[in-house]
Amino acid sequence: MRNLTFGLILTTIFAIGALVSFAWTPYDVTVLEIANKLKPPTAAHWFGTDHFGRDIFSMIMVGARTSIAVAIVAVVIGMGLGVPLGLAAAARKGSLLDEVIMRGNDLIFAFPSLLIAILITAIFGPSAVNAIIAIGIFNIPVFARLTRGAALSLWTRDYVLAARVAGKGATRISVEHILPNVANLLIVQGTIQFSLGILAEAALSYVGLGAQPPTPSWGRMLADAQTLIALAPHVALFPGFAILLTVLGLNLAGDGLRDVLDPKLRVLR
Amino acid sequence: MTLLSIENLSLSIRGIPILRDVSLSLNHGEILGVIGESGSGKSLTAFSVLQLLPRGTTCEGRINLLGEDVLTKSEKALCAMRGRDVGMVFQEPMTALNPVQTIGAQVAETILIHEPQTSKVDAMERAAHALTRCGLPQDRFPLGRYPHEMSGGQRQRVVIAMAIALQPKLLIADEPTTALDVTTQAEILDLLARLVREDDMGLMLISHDLAVVSDMAHRIAIMRNGEVVEEGGADLHRTMTHPYTKALFAASSHQPERNASPEDTPLLEVNDAIRDYTLPRKSLFGSADTFRAVNDVSFQIKRGESLGLVGESGCGKSTLTRAILGLEPLQGGTILLDGQPVGPQVRRKMQVVFQDPYGSFNPRHKVARLVSEPFHLLGRKATDAEIDEALMSVGLTPADKTKYIHEFSGGQRQRIAIARALIIKPELIVLDEAVSALDVSIRAQILDLLADLSDRFGLTYLFISHDLSVVRAITDRCLVMQSGKIVEEGPTERLFTAPAHPYTQTLIAAAPTLPES
């Protein structure tokens, strides 16, 4: 319970920061003020300023938008495709469909999202959309495997047999009986993939495969800060803490949710 | 000297009292049967002798084993005692062995733990001896076997060999045969009785099954709600005084009253049914082998009849059941219900009740939705009146329909399962081990309910079970299945009193029986 509360509080703070940034930030992040560059934290600039004199606190608020949006869309892609695939594979266990889905999953597992991002960027050039697609594709087998594994054990339950005796087909049973009983697991896994998505987005932006200027992003803030780290460490500290705390909050919330919903849930890490 | 004496043992887990004032005693060479329904505390009594209890358990009283109080021993002394002075056999042989270690290593470990100076070769030799004593001779079951290469009965023999490797004075067996087939059960019980004789061991045999225990125990203790309600000799069925003991004996041999008489027209016809499974290929290019689970089976059920189908696990009765329900295709033969092949039109004339009262219901739906699921076959929703009627006919109330399944006990759940089967007024109900998971007193009530329903609605039952006594109590006619074939068929009473086929004879001889009171 403590985990859940603490995790939700952390996550909510960043979510609110991201939402508020649409309407208001302490400073305009599109205005460069070179004279004011690399200022350490002060009352006027809580987290200091970067090498263009932009307010880091405001940048972090706007950067939260990118991080959260990329991670959420990637989870939606992963769930939206992975869960139906997993349900279908479980419903036709041992069939060609099952075999194709599972082998396809194994194959995607051999391509970390970074490699997918490299391929996409080589073809289409870098953008935040690449990050979403790369992370989203990598999420598909995670959800497909998880759903299939959980669904397979549900398919042997007597209530599913009873539904079959009542003449219900595989699709209907998957929706009525299987999906509601794997929902808890999916929610918890979704939280974990959300946090992994934020980490992955930061890494991709850091190496220049993600969000491009002028879109602020935590990963790129760190890339910019790298050469200045001896000169102005604060430029590198705050975006890093933003990532750390968001991911920590989501992980704690996920663990807490699992403890509340069902401590025996088997999530994938 | 008494081998084991438990005096006024009270046990609580995190403050919740579980056992109250339990007193039992056991001598060398004696078999003490401890009987109780689920929740009676019989298993915890056994585990408290070994002090293998869940976290947060506190014990009061005394447990004297070989003159020493187990409850005052240190954990180190307890470890030295377990396996050397007391051996234990568990209920579930499929999971009781480490899957990644050979049986030889696991049996030898008992010896090596307690006698560390023994050489590995000696320990293995003694393990081989213990396994041979337990009916696993080295020429057929070498020490290098892994548990997954053995059947349930064979694994239980390994567990027993592990327990008796050091010839302990006391053996505790917690439901040692509950997970096994009836013929395997008889063999394991024989083995335990022989080991008791040969080693002059005391055996504490815990079971829910009066018949199993009364066949071999010298003394019997009956437990209920954490208390010993009555204790007596092997003739307890004659000397019993406590009303619960009497009720337990009565329920165990309960014979429901049935008045319905079968008509002469067949309702279900199974003709030359064949069901093959494809086995995993042995080599990359070899053709896939098939396994014939149901081999040329034919029989009929008449309208209003109650037909039993008995057989041991793996005999094909579950596959046959699923084929009848239309859940699996046949490779040959036909199954006709009311003269038509099983398909969407006739499916509504047939419903099913499964074994497990806990896995039979989607935990996320309310009872009203659970019970009305078969209406899918009629293409409409159930009315409230129909749901109420179904619930009331199985002894529940209309108010129950807004509850979730976790609010009900095992017996109530089985009533809900029957209500679900009844609601579209089918003619045939398939009862697949429908009372096997229930305590005897609940089982008696459900059998009465089934008898009553068949009288009232003229239902036809196909009753599949491994439990011969239940089949004998509720069916008119009976089929015996072995290796995919029906080996004998006949009126139930005749089949049980004068079995013709050798396999039927073995089955009936192996089934433990209650003494006539």
Next chain:
Amino acid sequence: MLRYALKRLGSLAISLIVASLVIFACIEVIPGDPASFMLGINAQPDTVAALREELGLNASLATRYLSWVTGMLSGDFGTSYTYRSPVAEIIGDRLWISLPLALIALGLTVLIAFPVGILAATKRGSWADMSVMGATQLGIAIPNFWFAMLMVLLFSINLRWFSAGGFPGWENPLAALKALTLPAIALALPQASILARVMRSALLDTLSEDYIRTCRAKGLTQRQALWRHALRNAMIPVLTIIGLQFSFLLAGAIIIENVFYLPGLGRLVFQAISQRDLIMVESVVFLLVFAVIMVNFAVDLAYAWVDPRLRGRS
């Protein structure tokens, strides 16, 4: 056992073929004409035609795929468009930084995670368990490249124990190892946190199995039951995670190289992307996928070593 290994070998071959097809398709088919893509929009038609000829793009798709694959099999990855030298040579040099880095990090991950996970499981609920598990929560949440930057700040800039980056080459193995120390730690700690948690929960799961109760009834202490029986059974889920982690470590190595200015595959591939050197990108990605698939094959074999049920009857 042999049959199991052959079966895994078969699926290994299929995975490699499909992976090569996917990469080939991505690079050569989807974006249109690679030659004009590589040269940019302002290229002269005859330059494009010359490059097409040089790259062998005038042949059919199947021929091109086959020549790419057979080339790789004989160690010929083609010629880099920007470096004007064989791709295999360039990659070979860089590989000797990225691969050792990932492997050292994998070793560190296991070395840290096993003791920590076992300790937490044996002392479940204790102060040690709680603090170790709290630390792993942080370890999971920390981005490895940021952690690497913090280490550079502390150990290289402030304490001056390590140089801030660069790679001296393997001619001096000690110096080379020293240069890889901080990057390997930065990679390993987050993954070790994950693995330690997996180890702990796998051990706790197996400790509640029936066969552990059987062991206790034989007279084993809880500790003996854990070391002799639970640990090997817990290895089954742990191995799965180790297999997955290698691909994260390899990807992580590519990113971490940026922090330490290591001239590994990462720097090579990012340069190749910005210079549109598609052959280079294609080869590096395939090599990395190849490494991941090989490690997963090794993990499959390790499963069979741990779990006799997979070996089948001998």
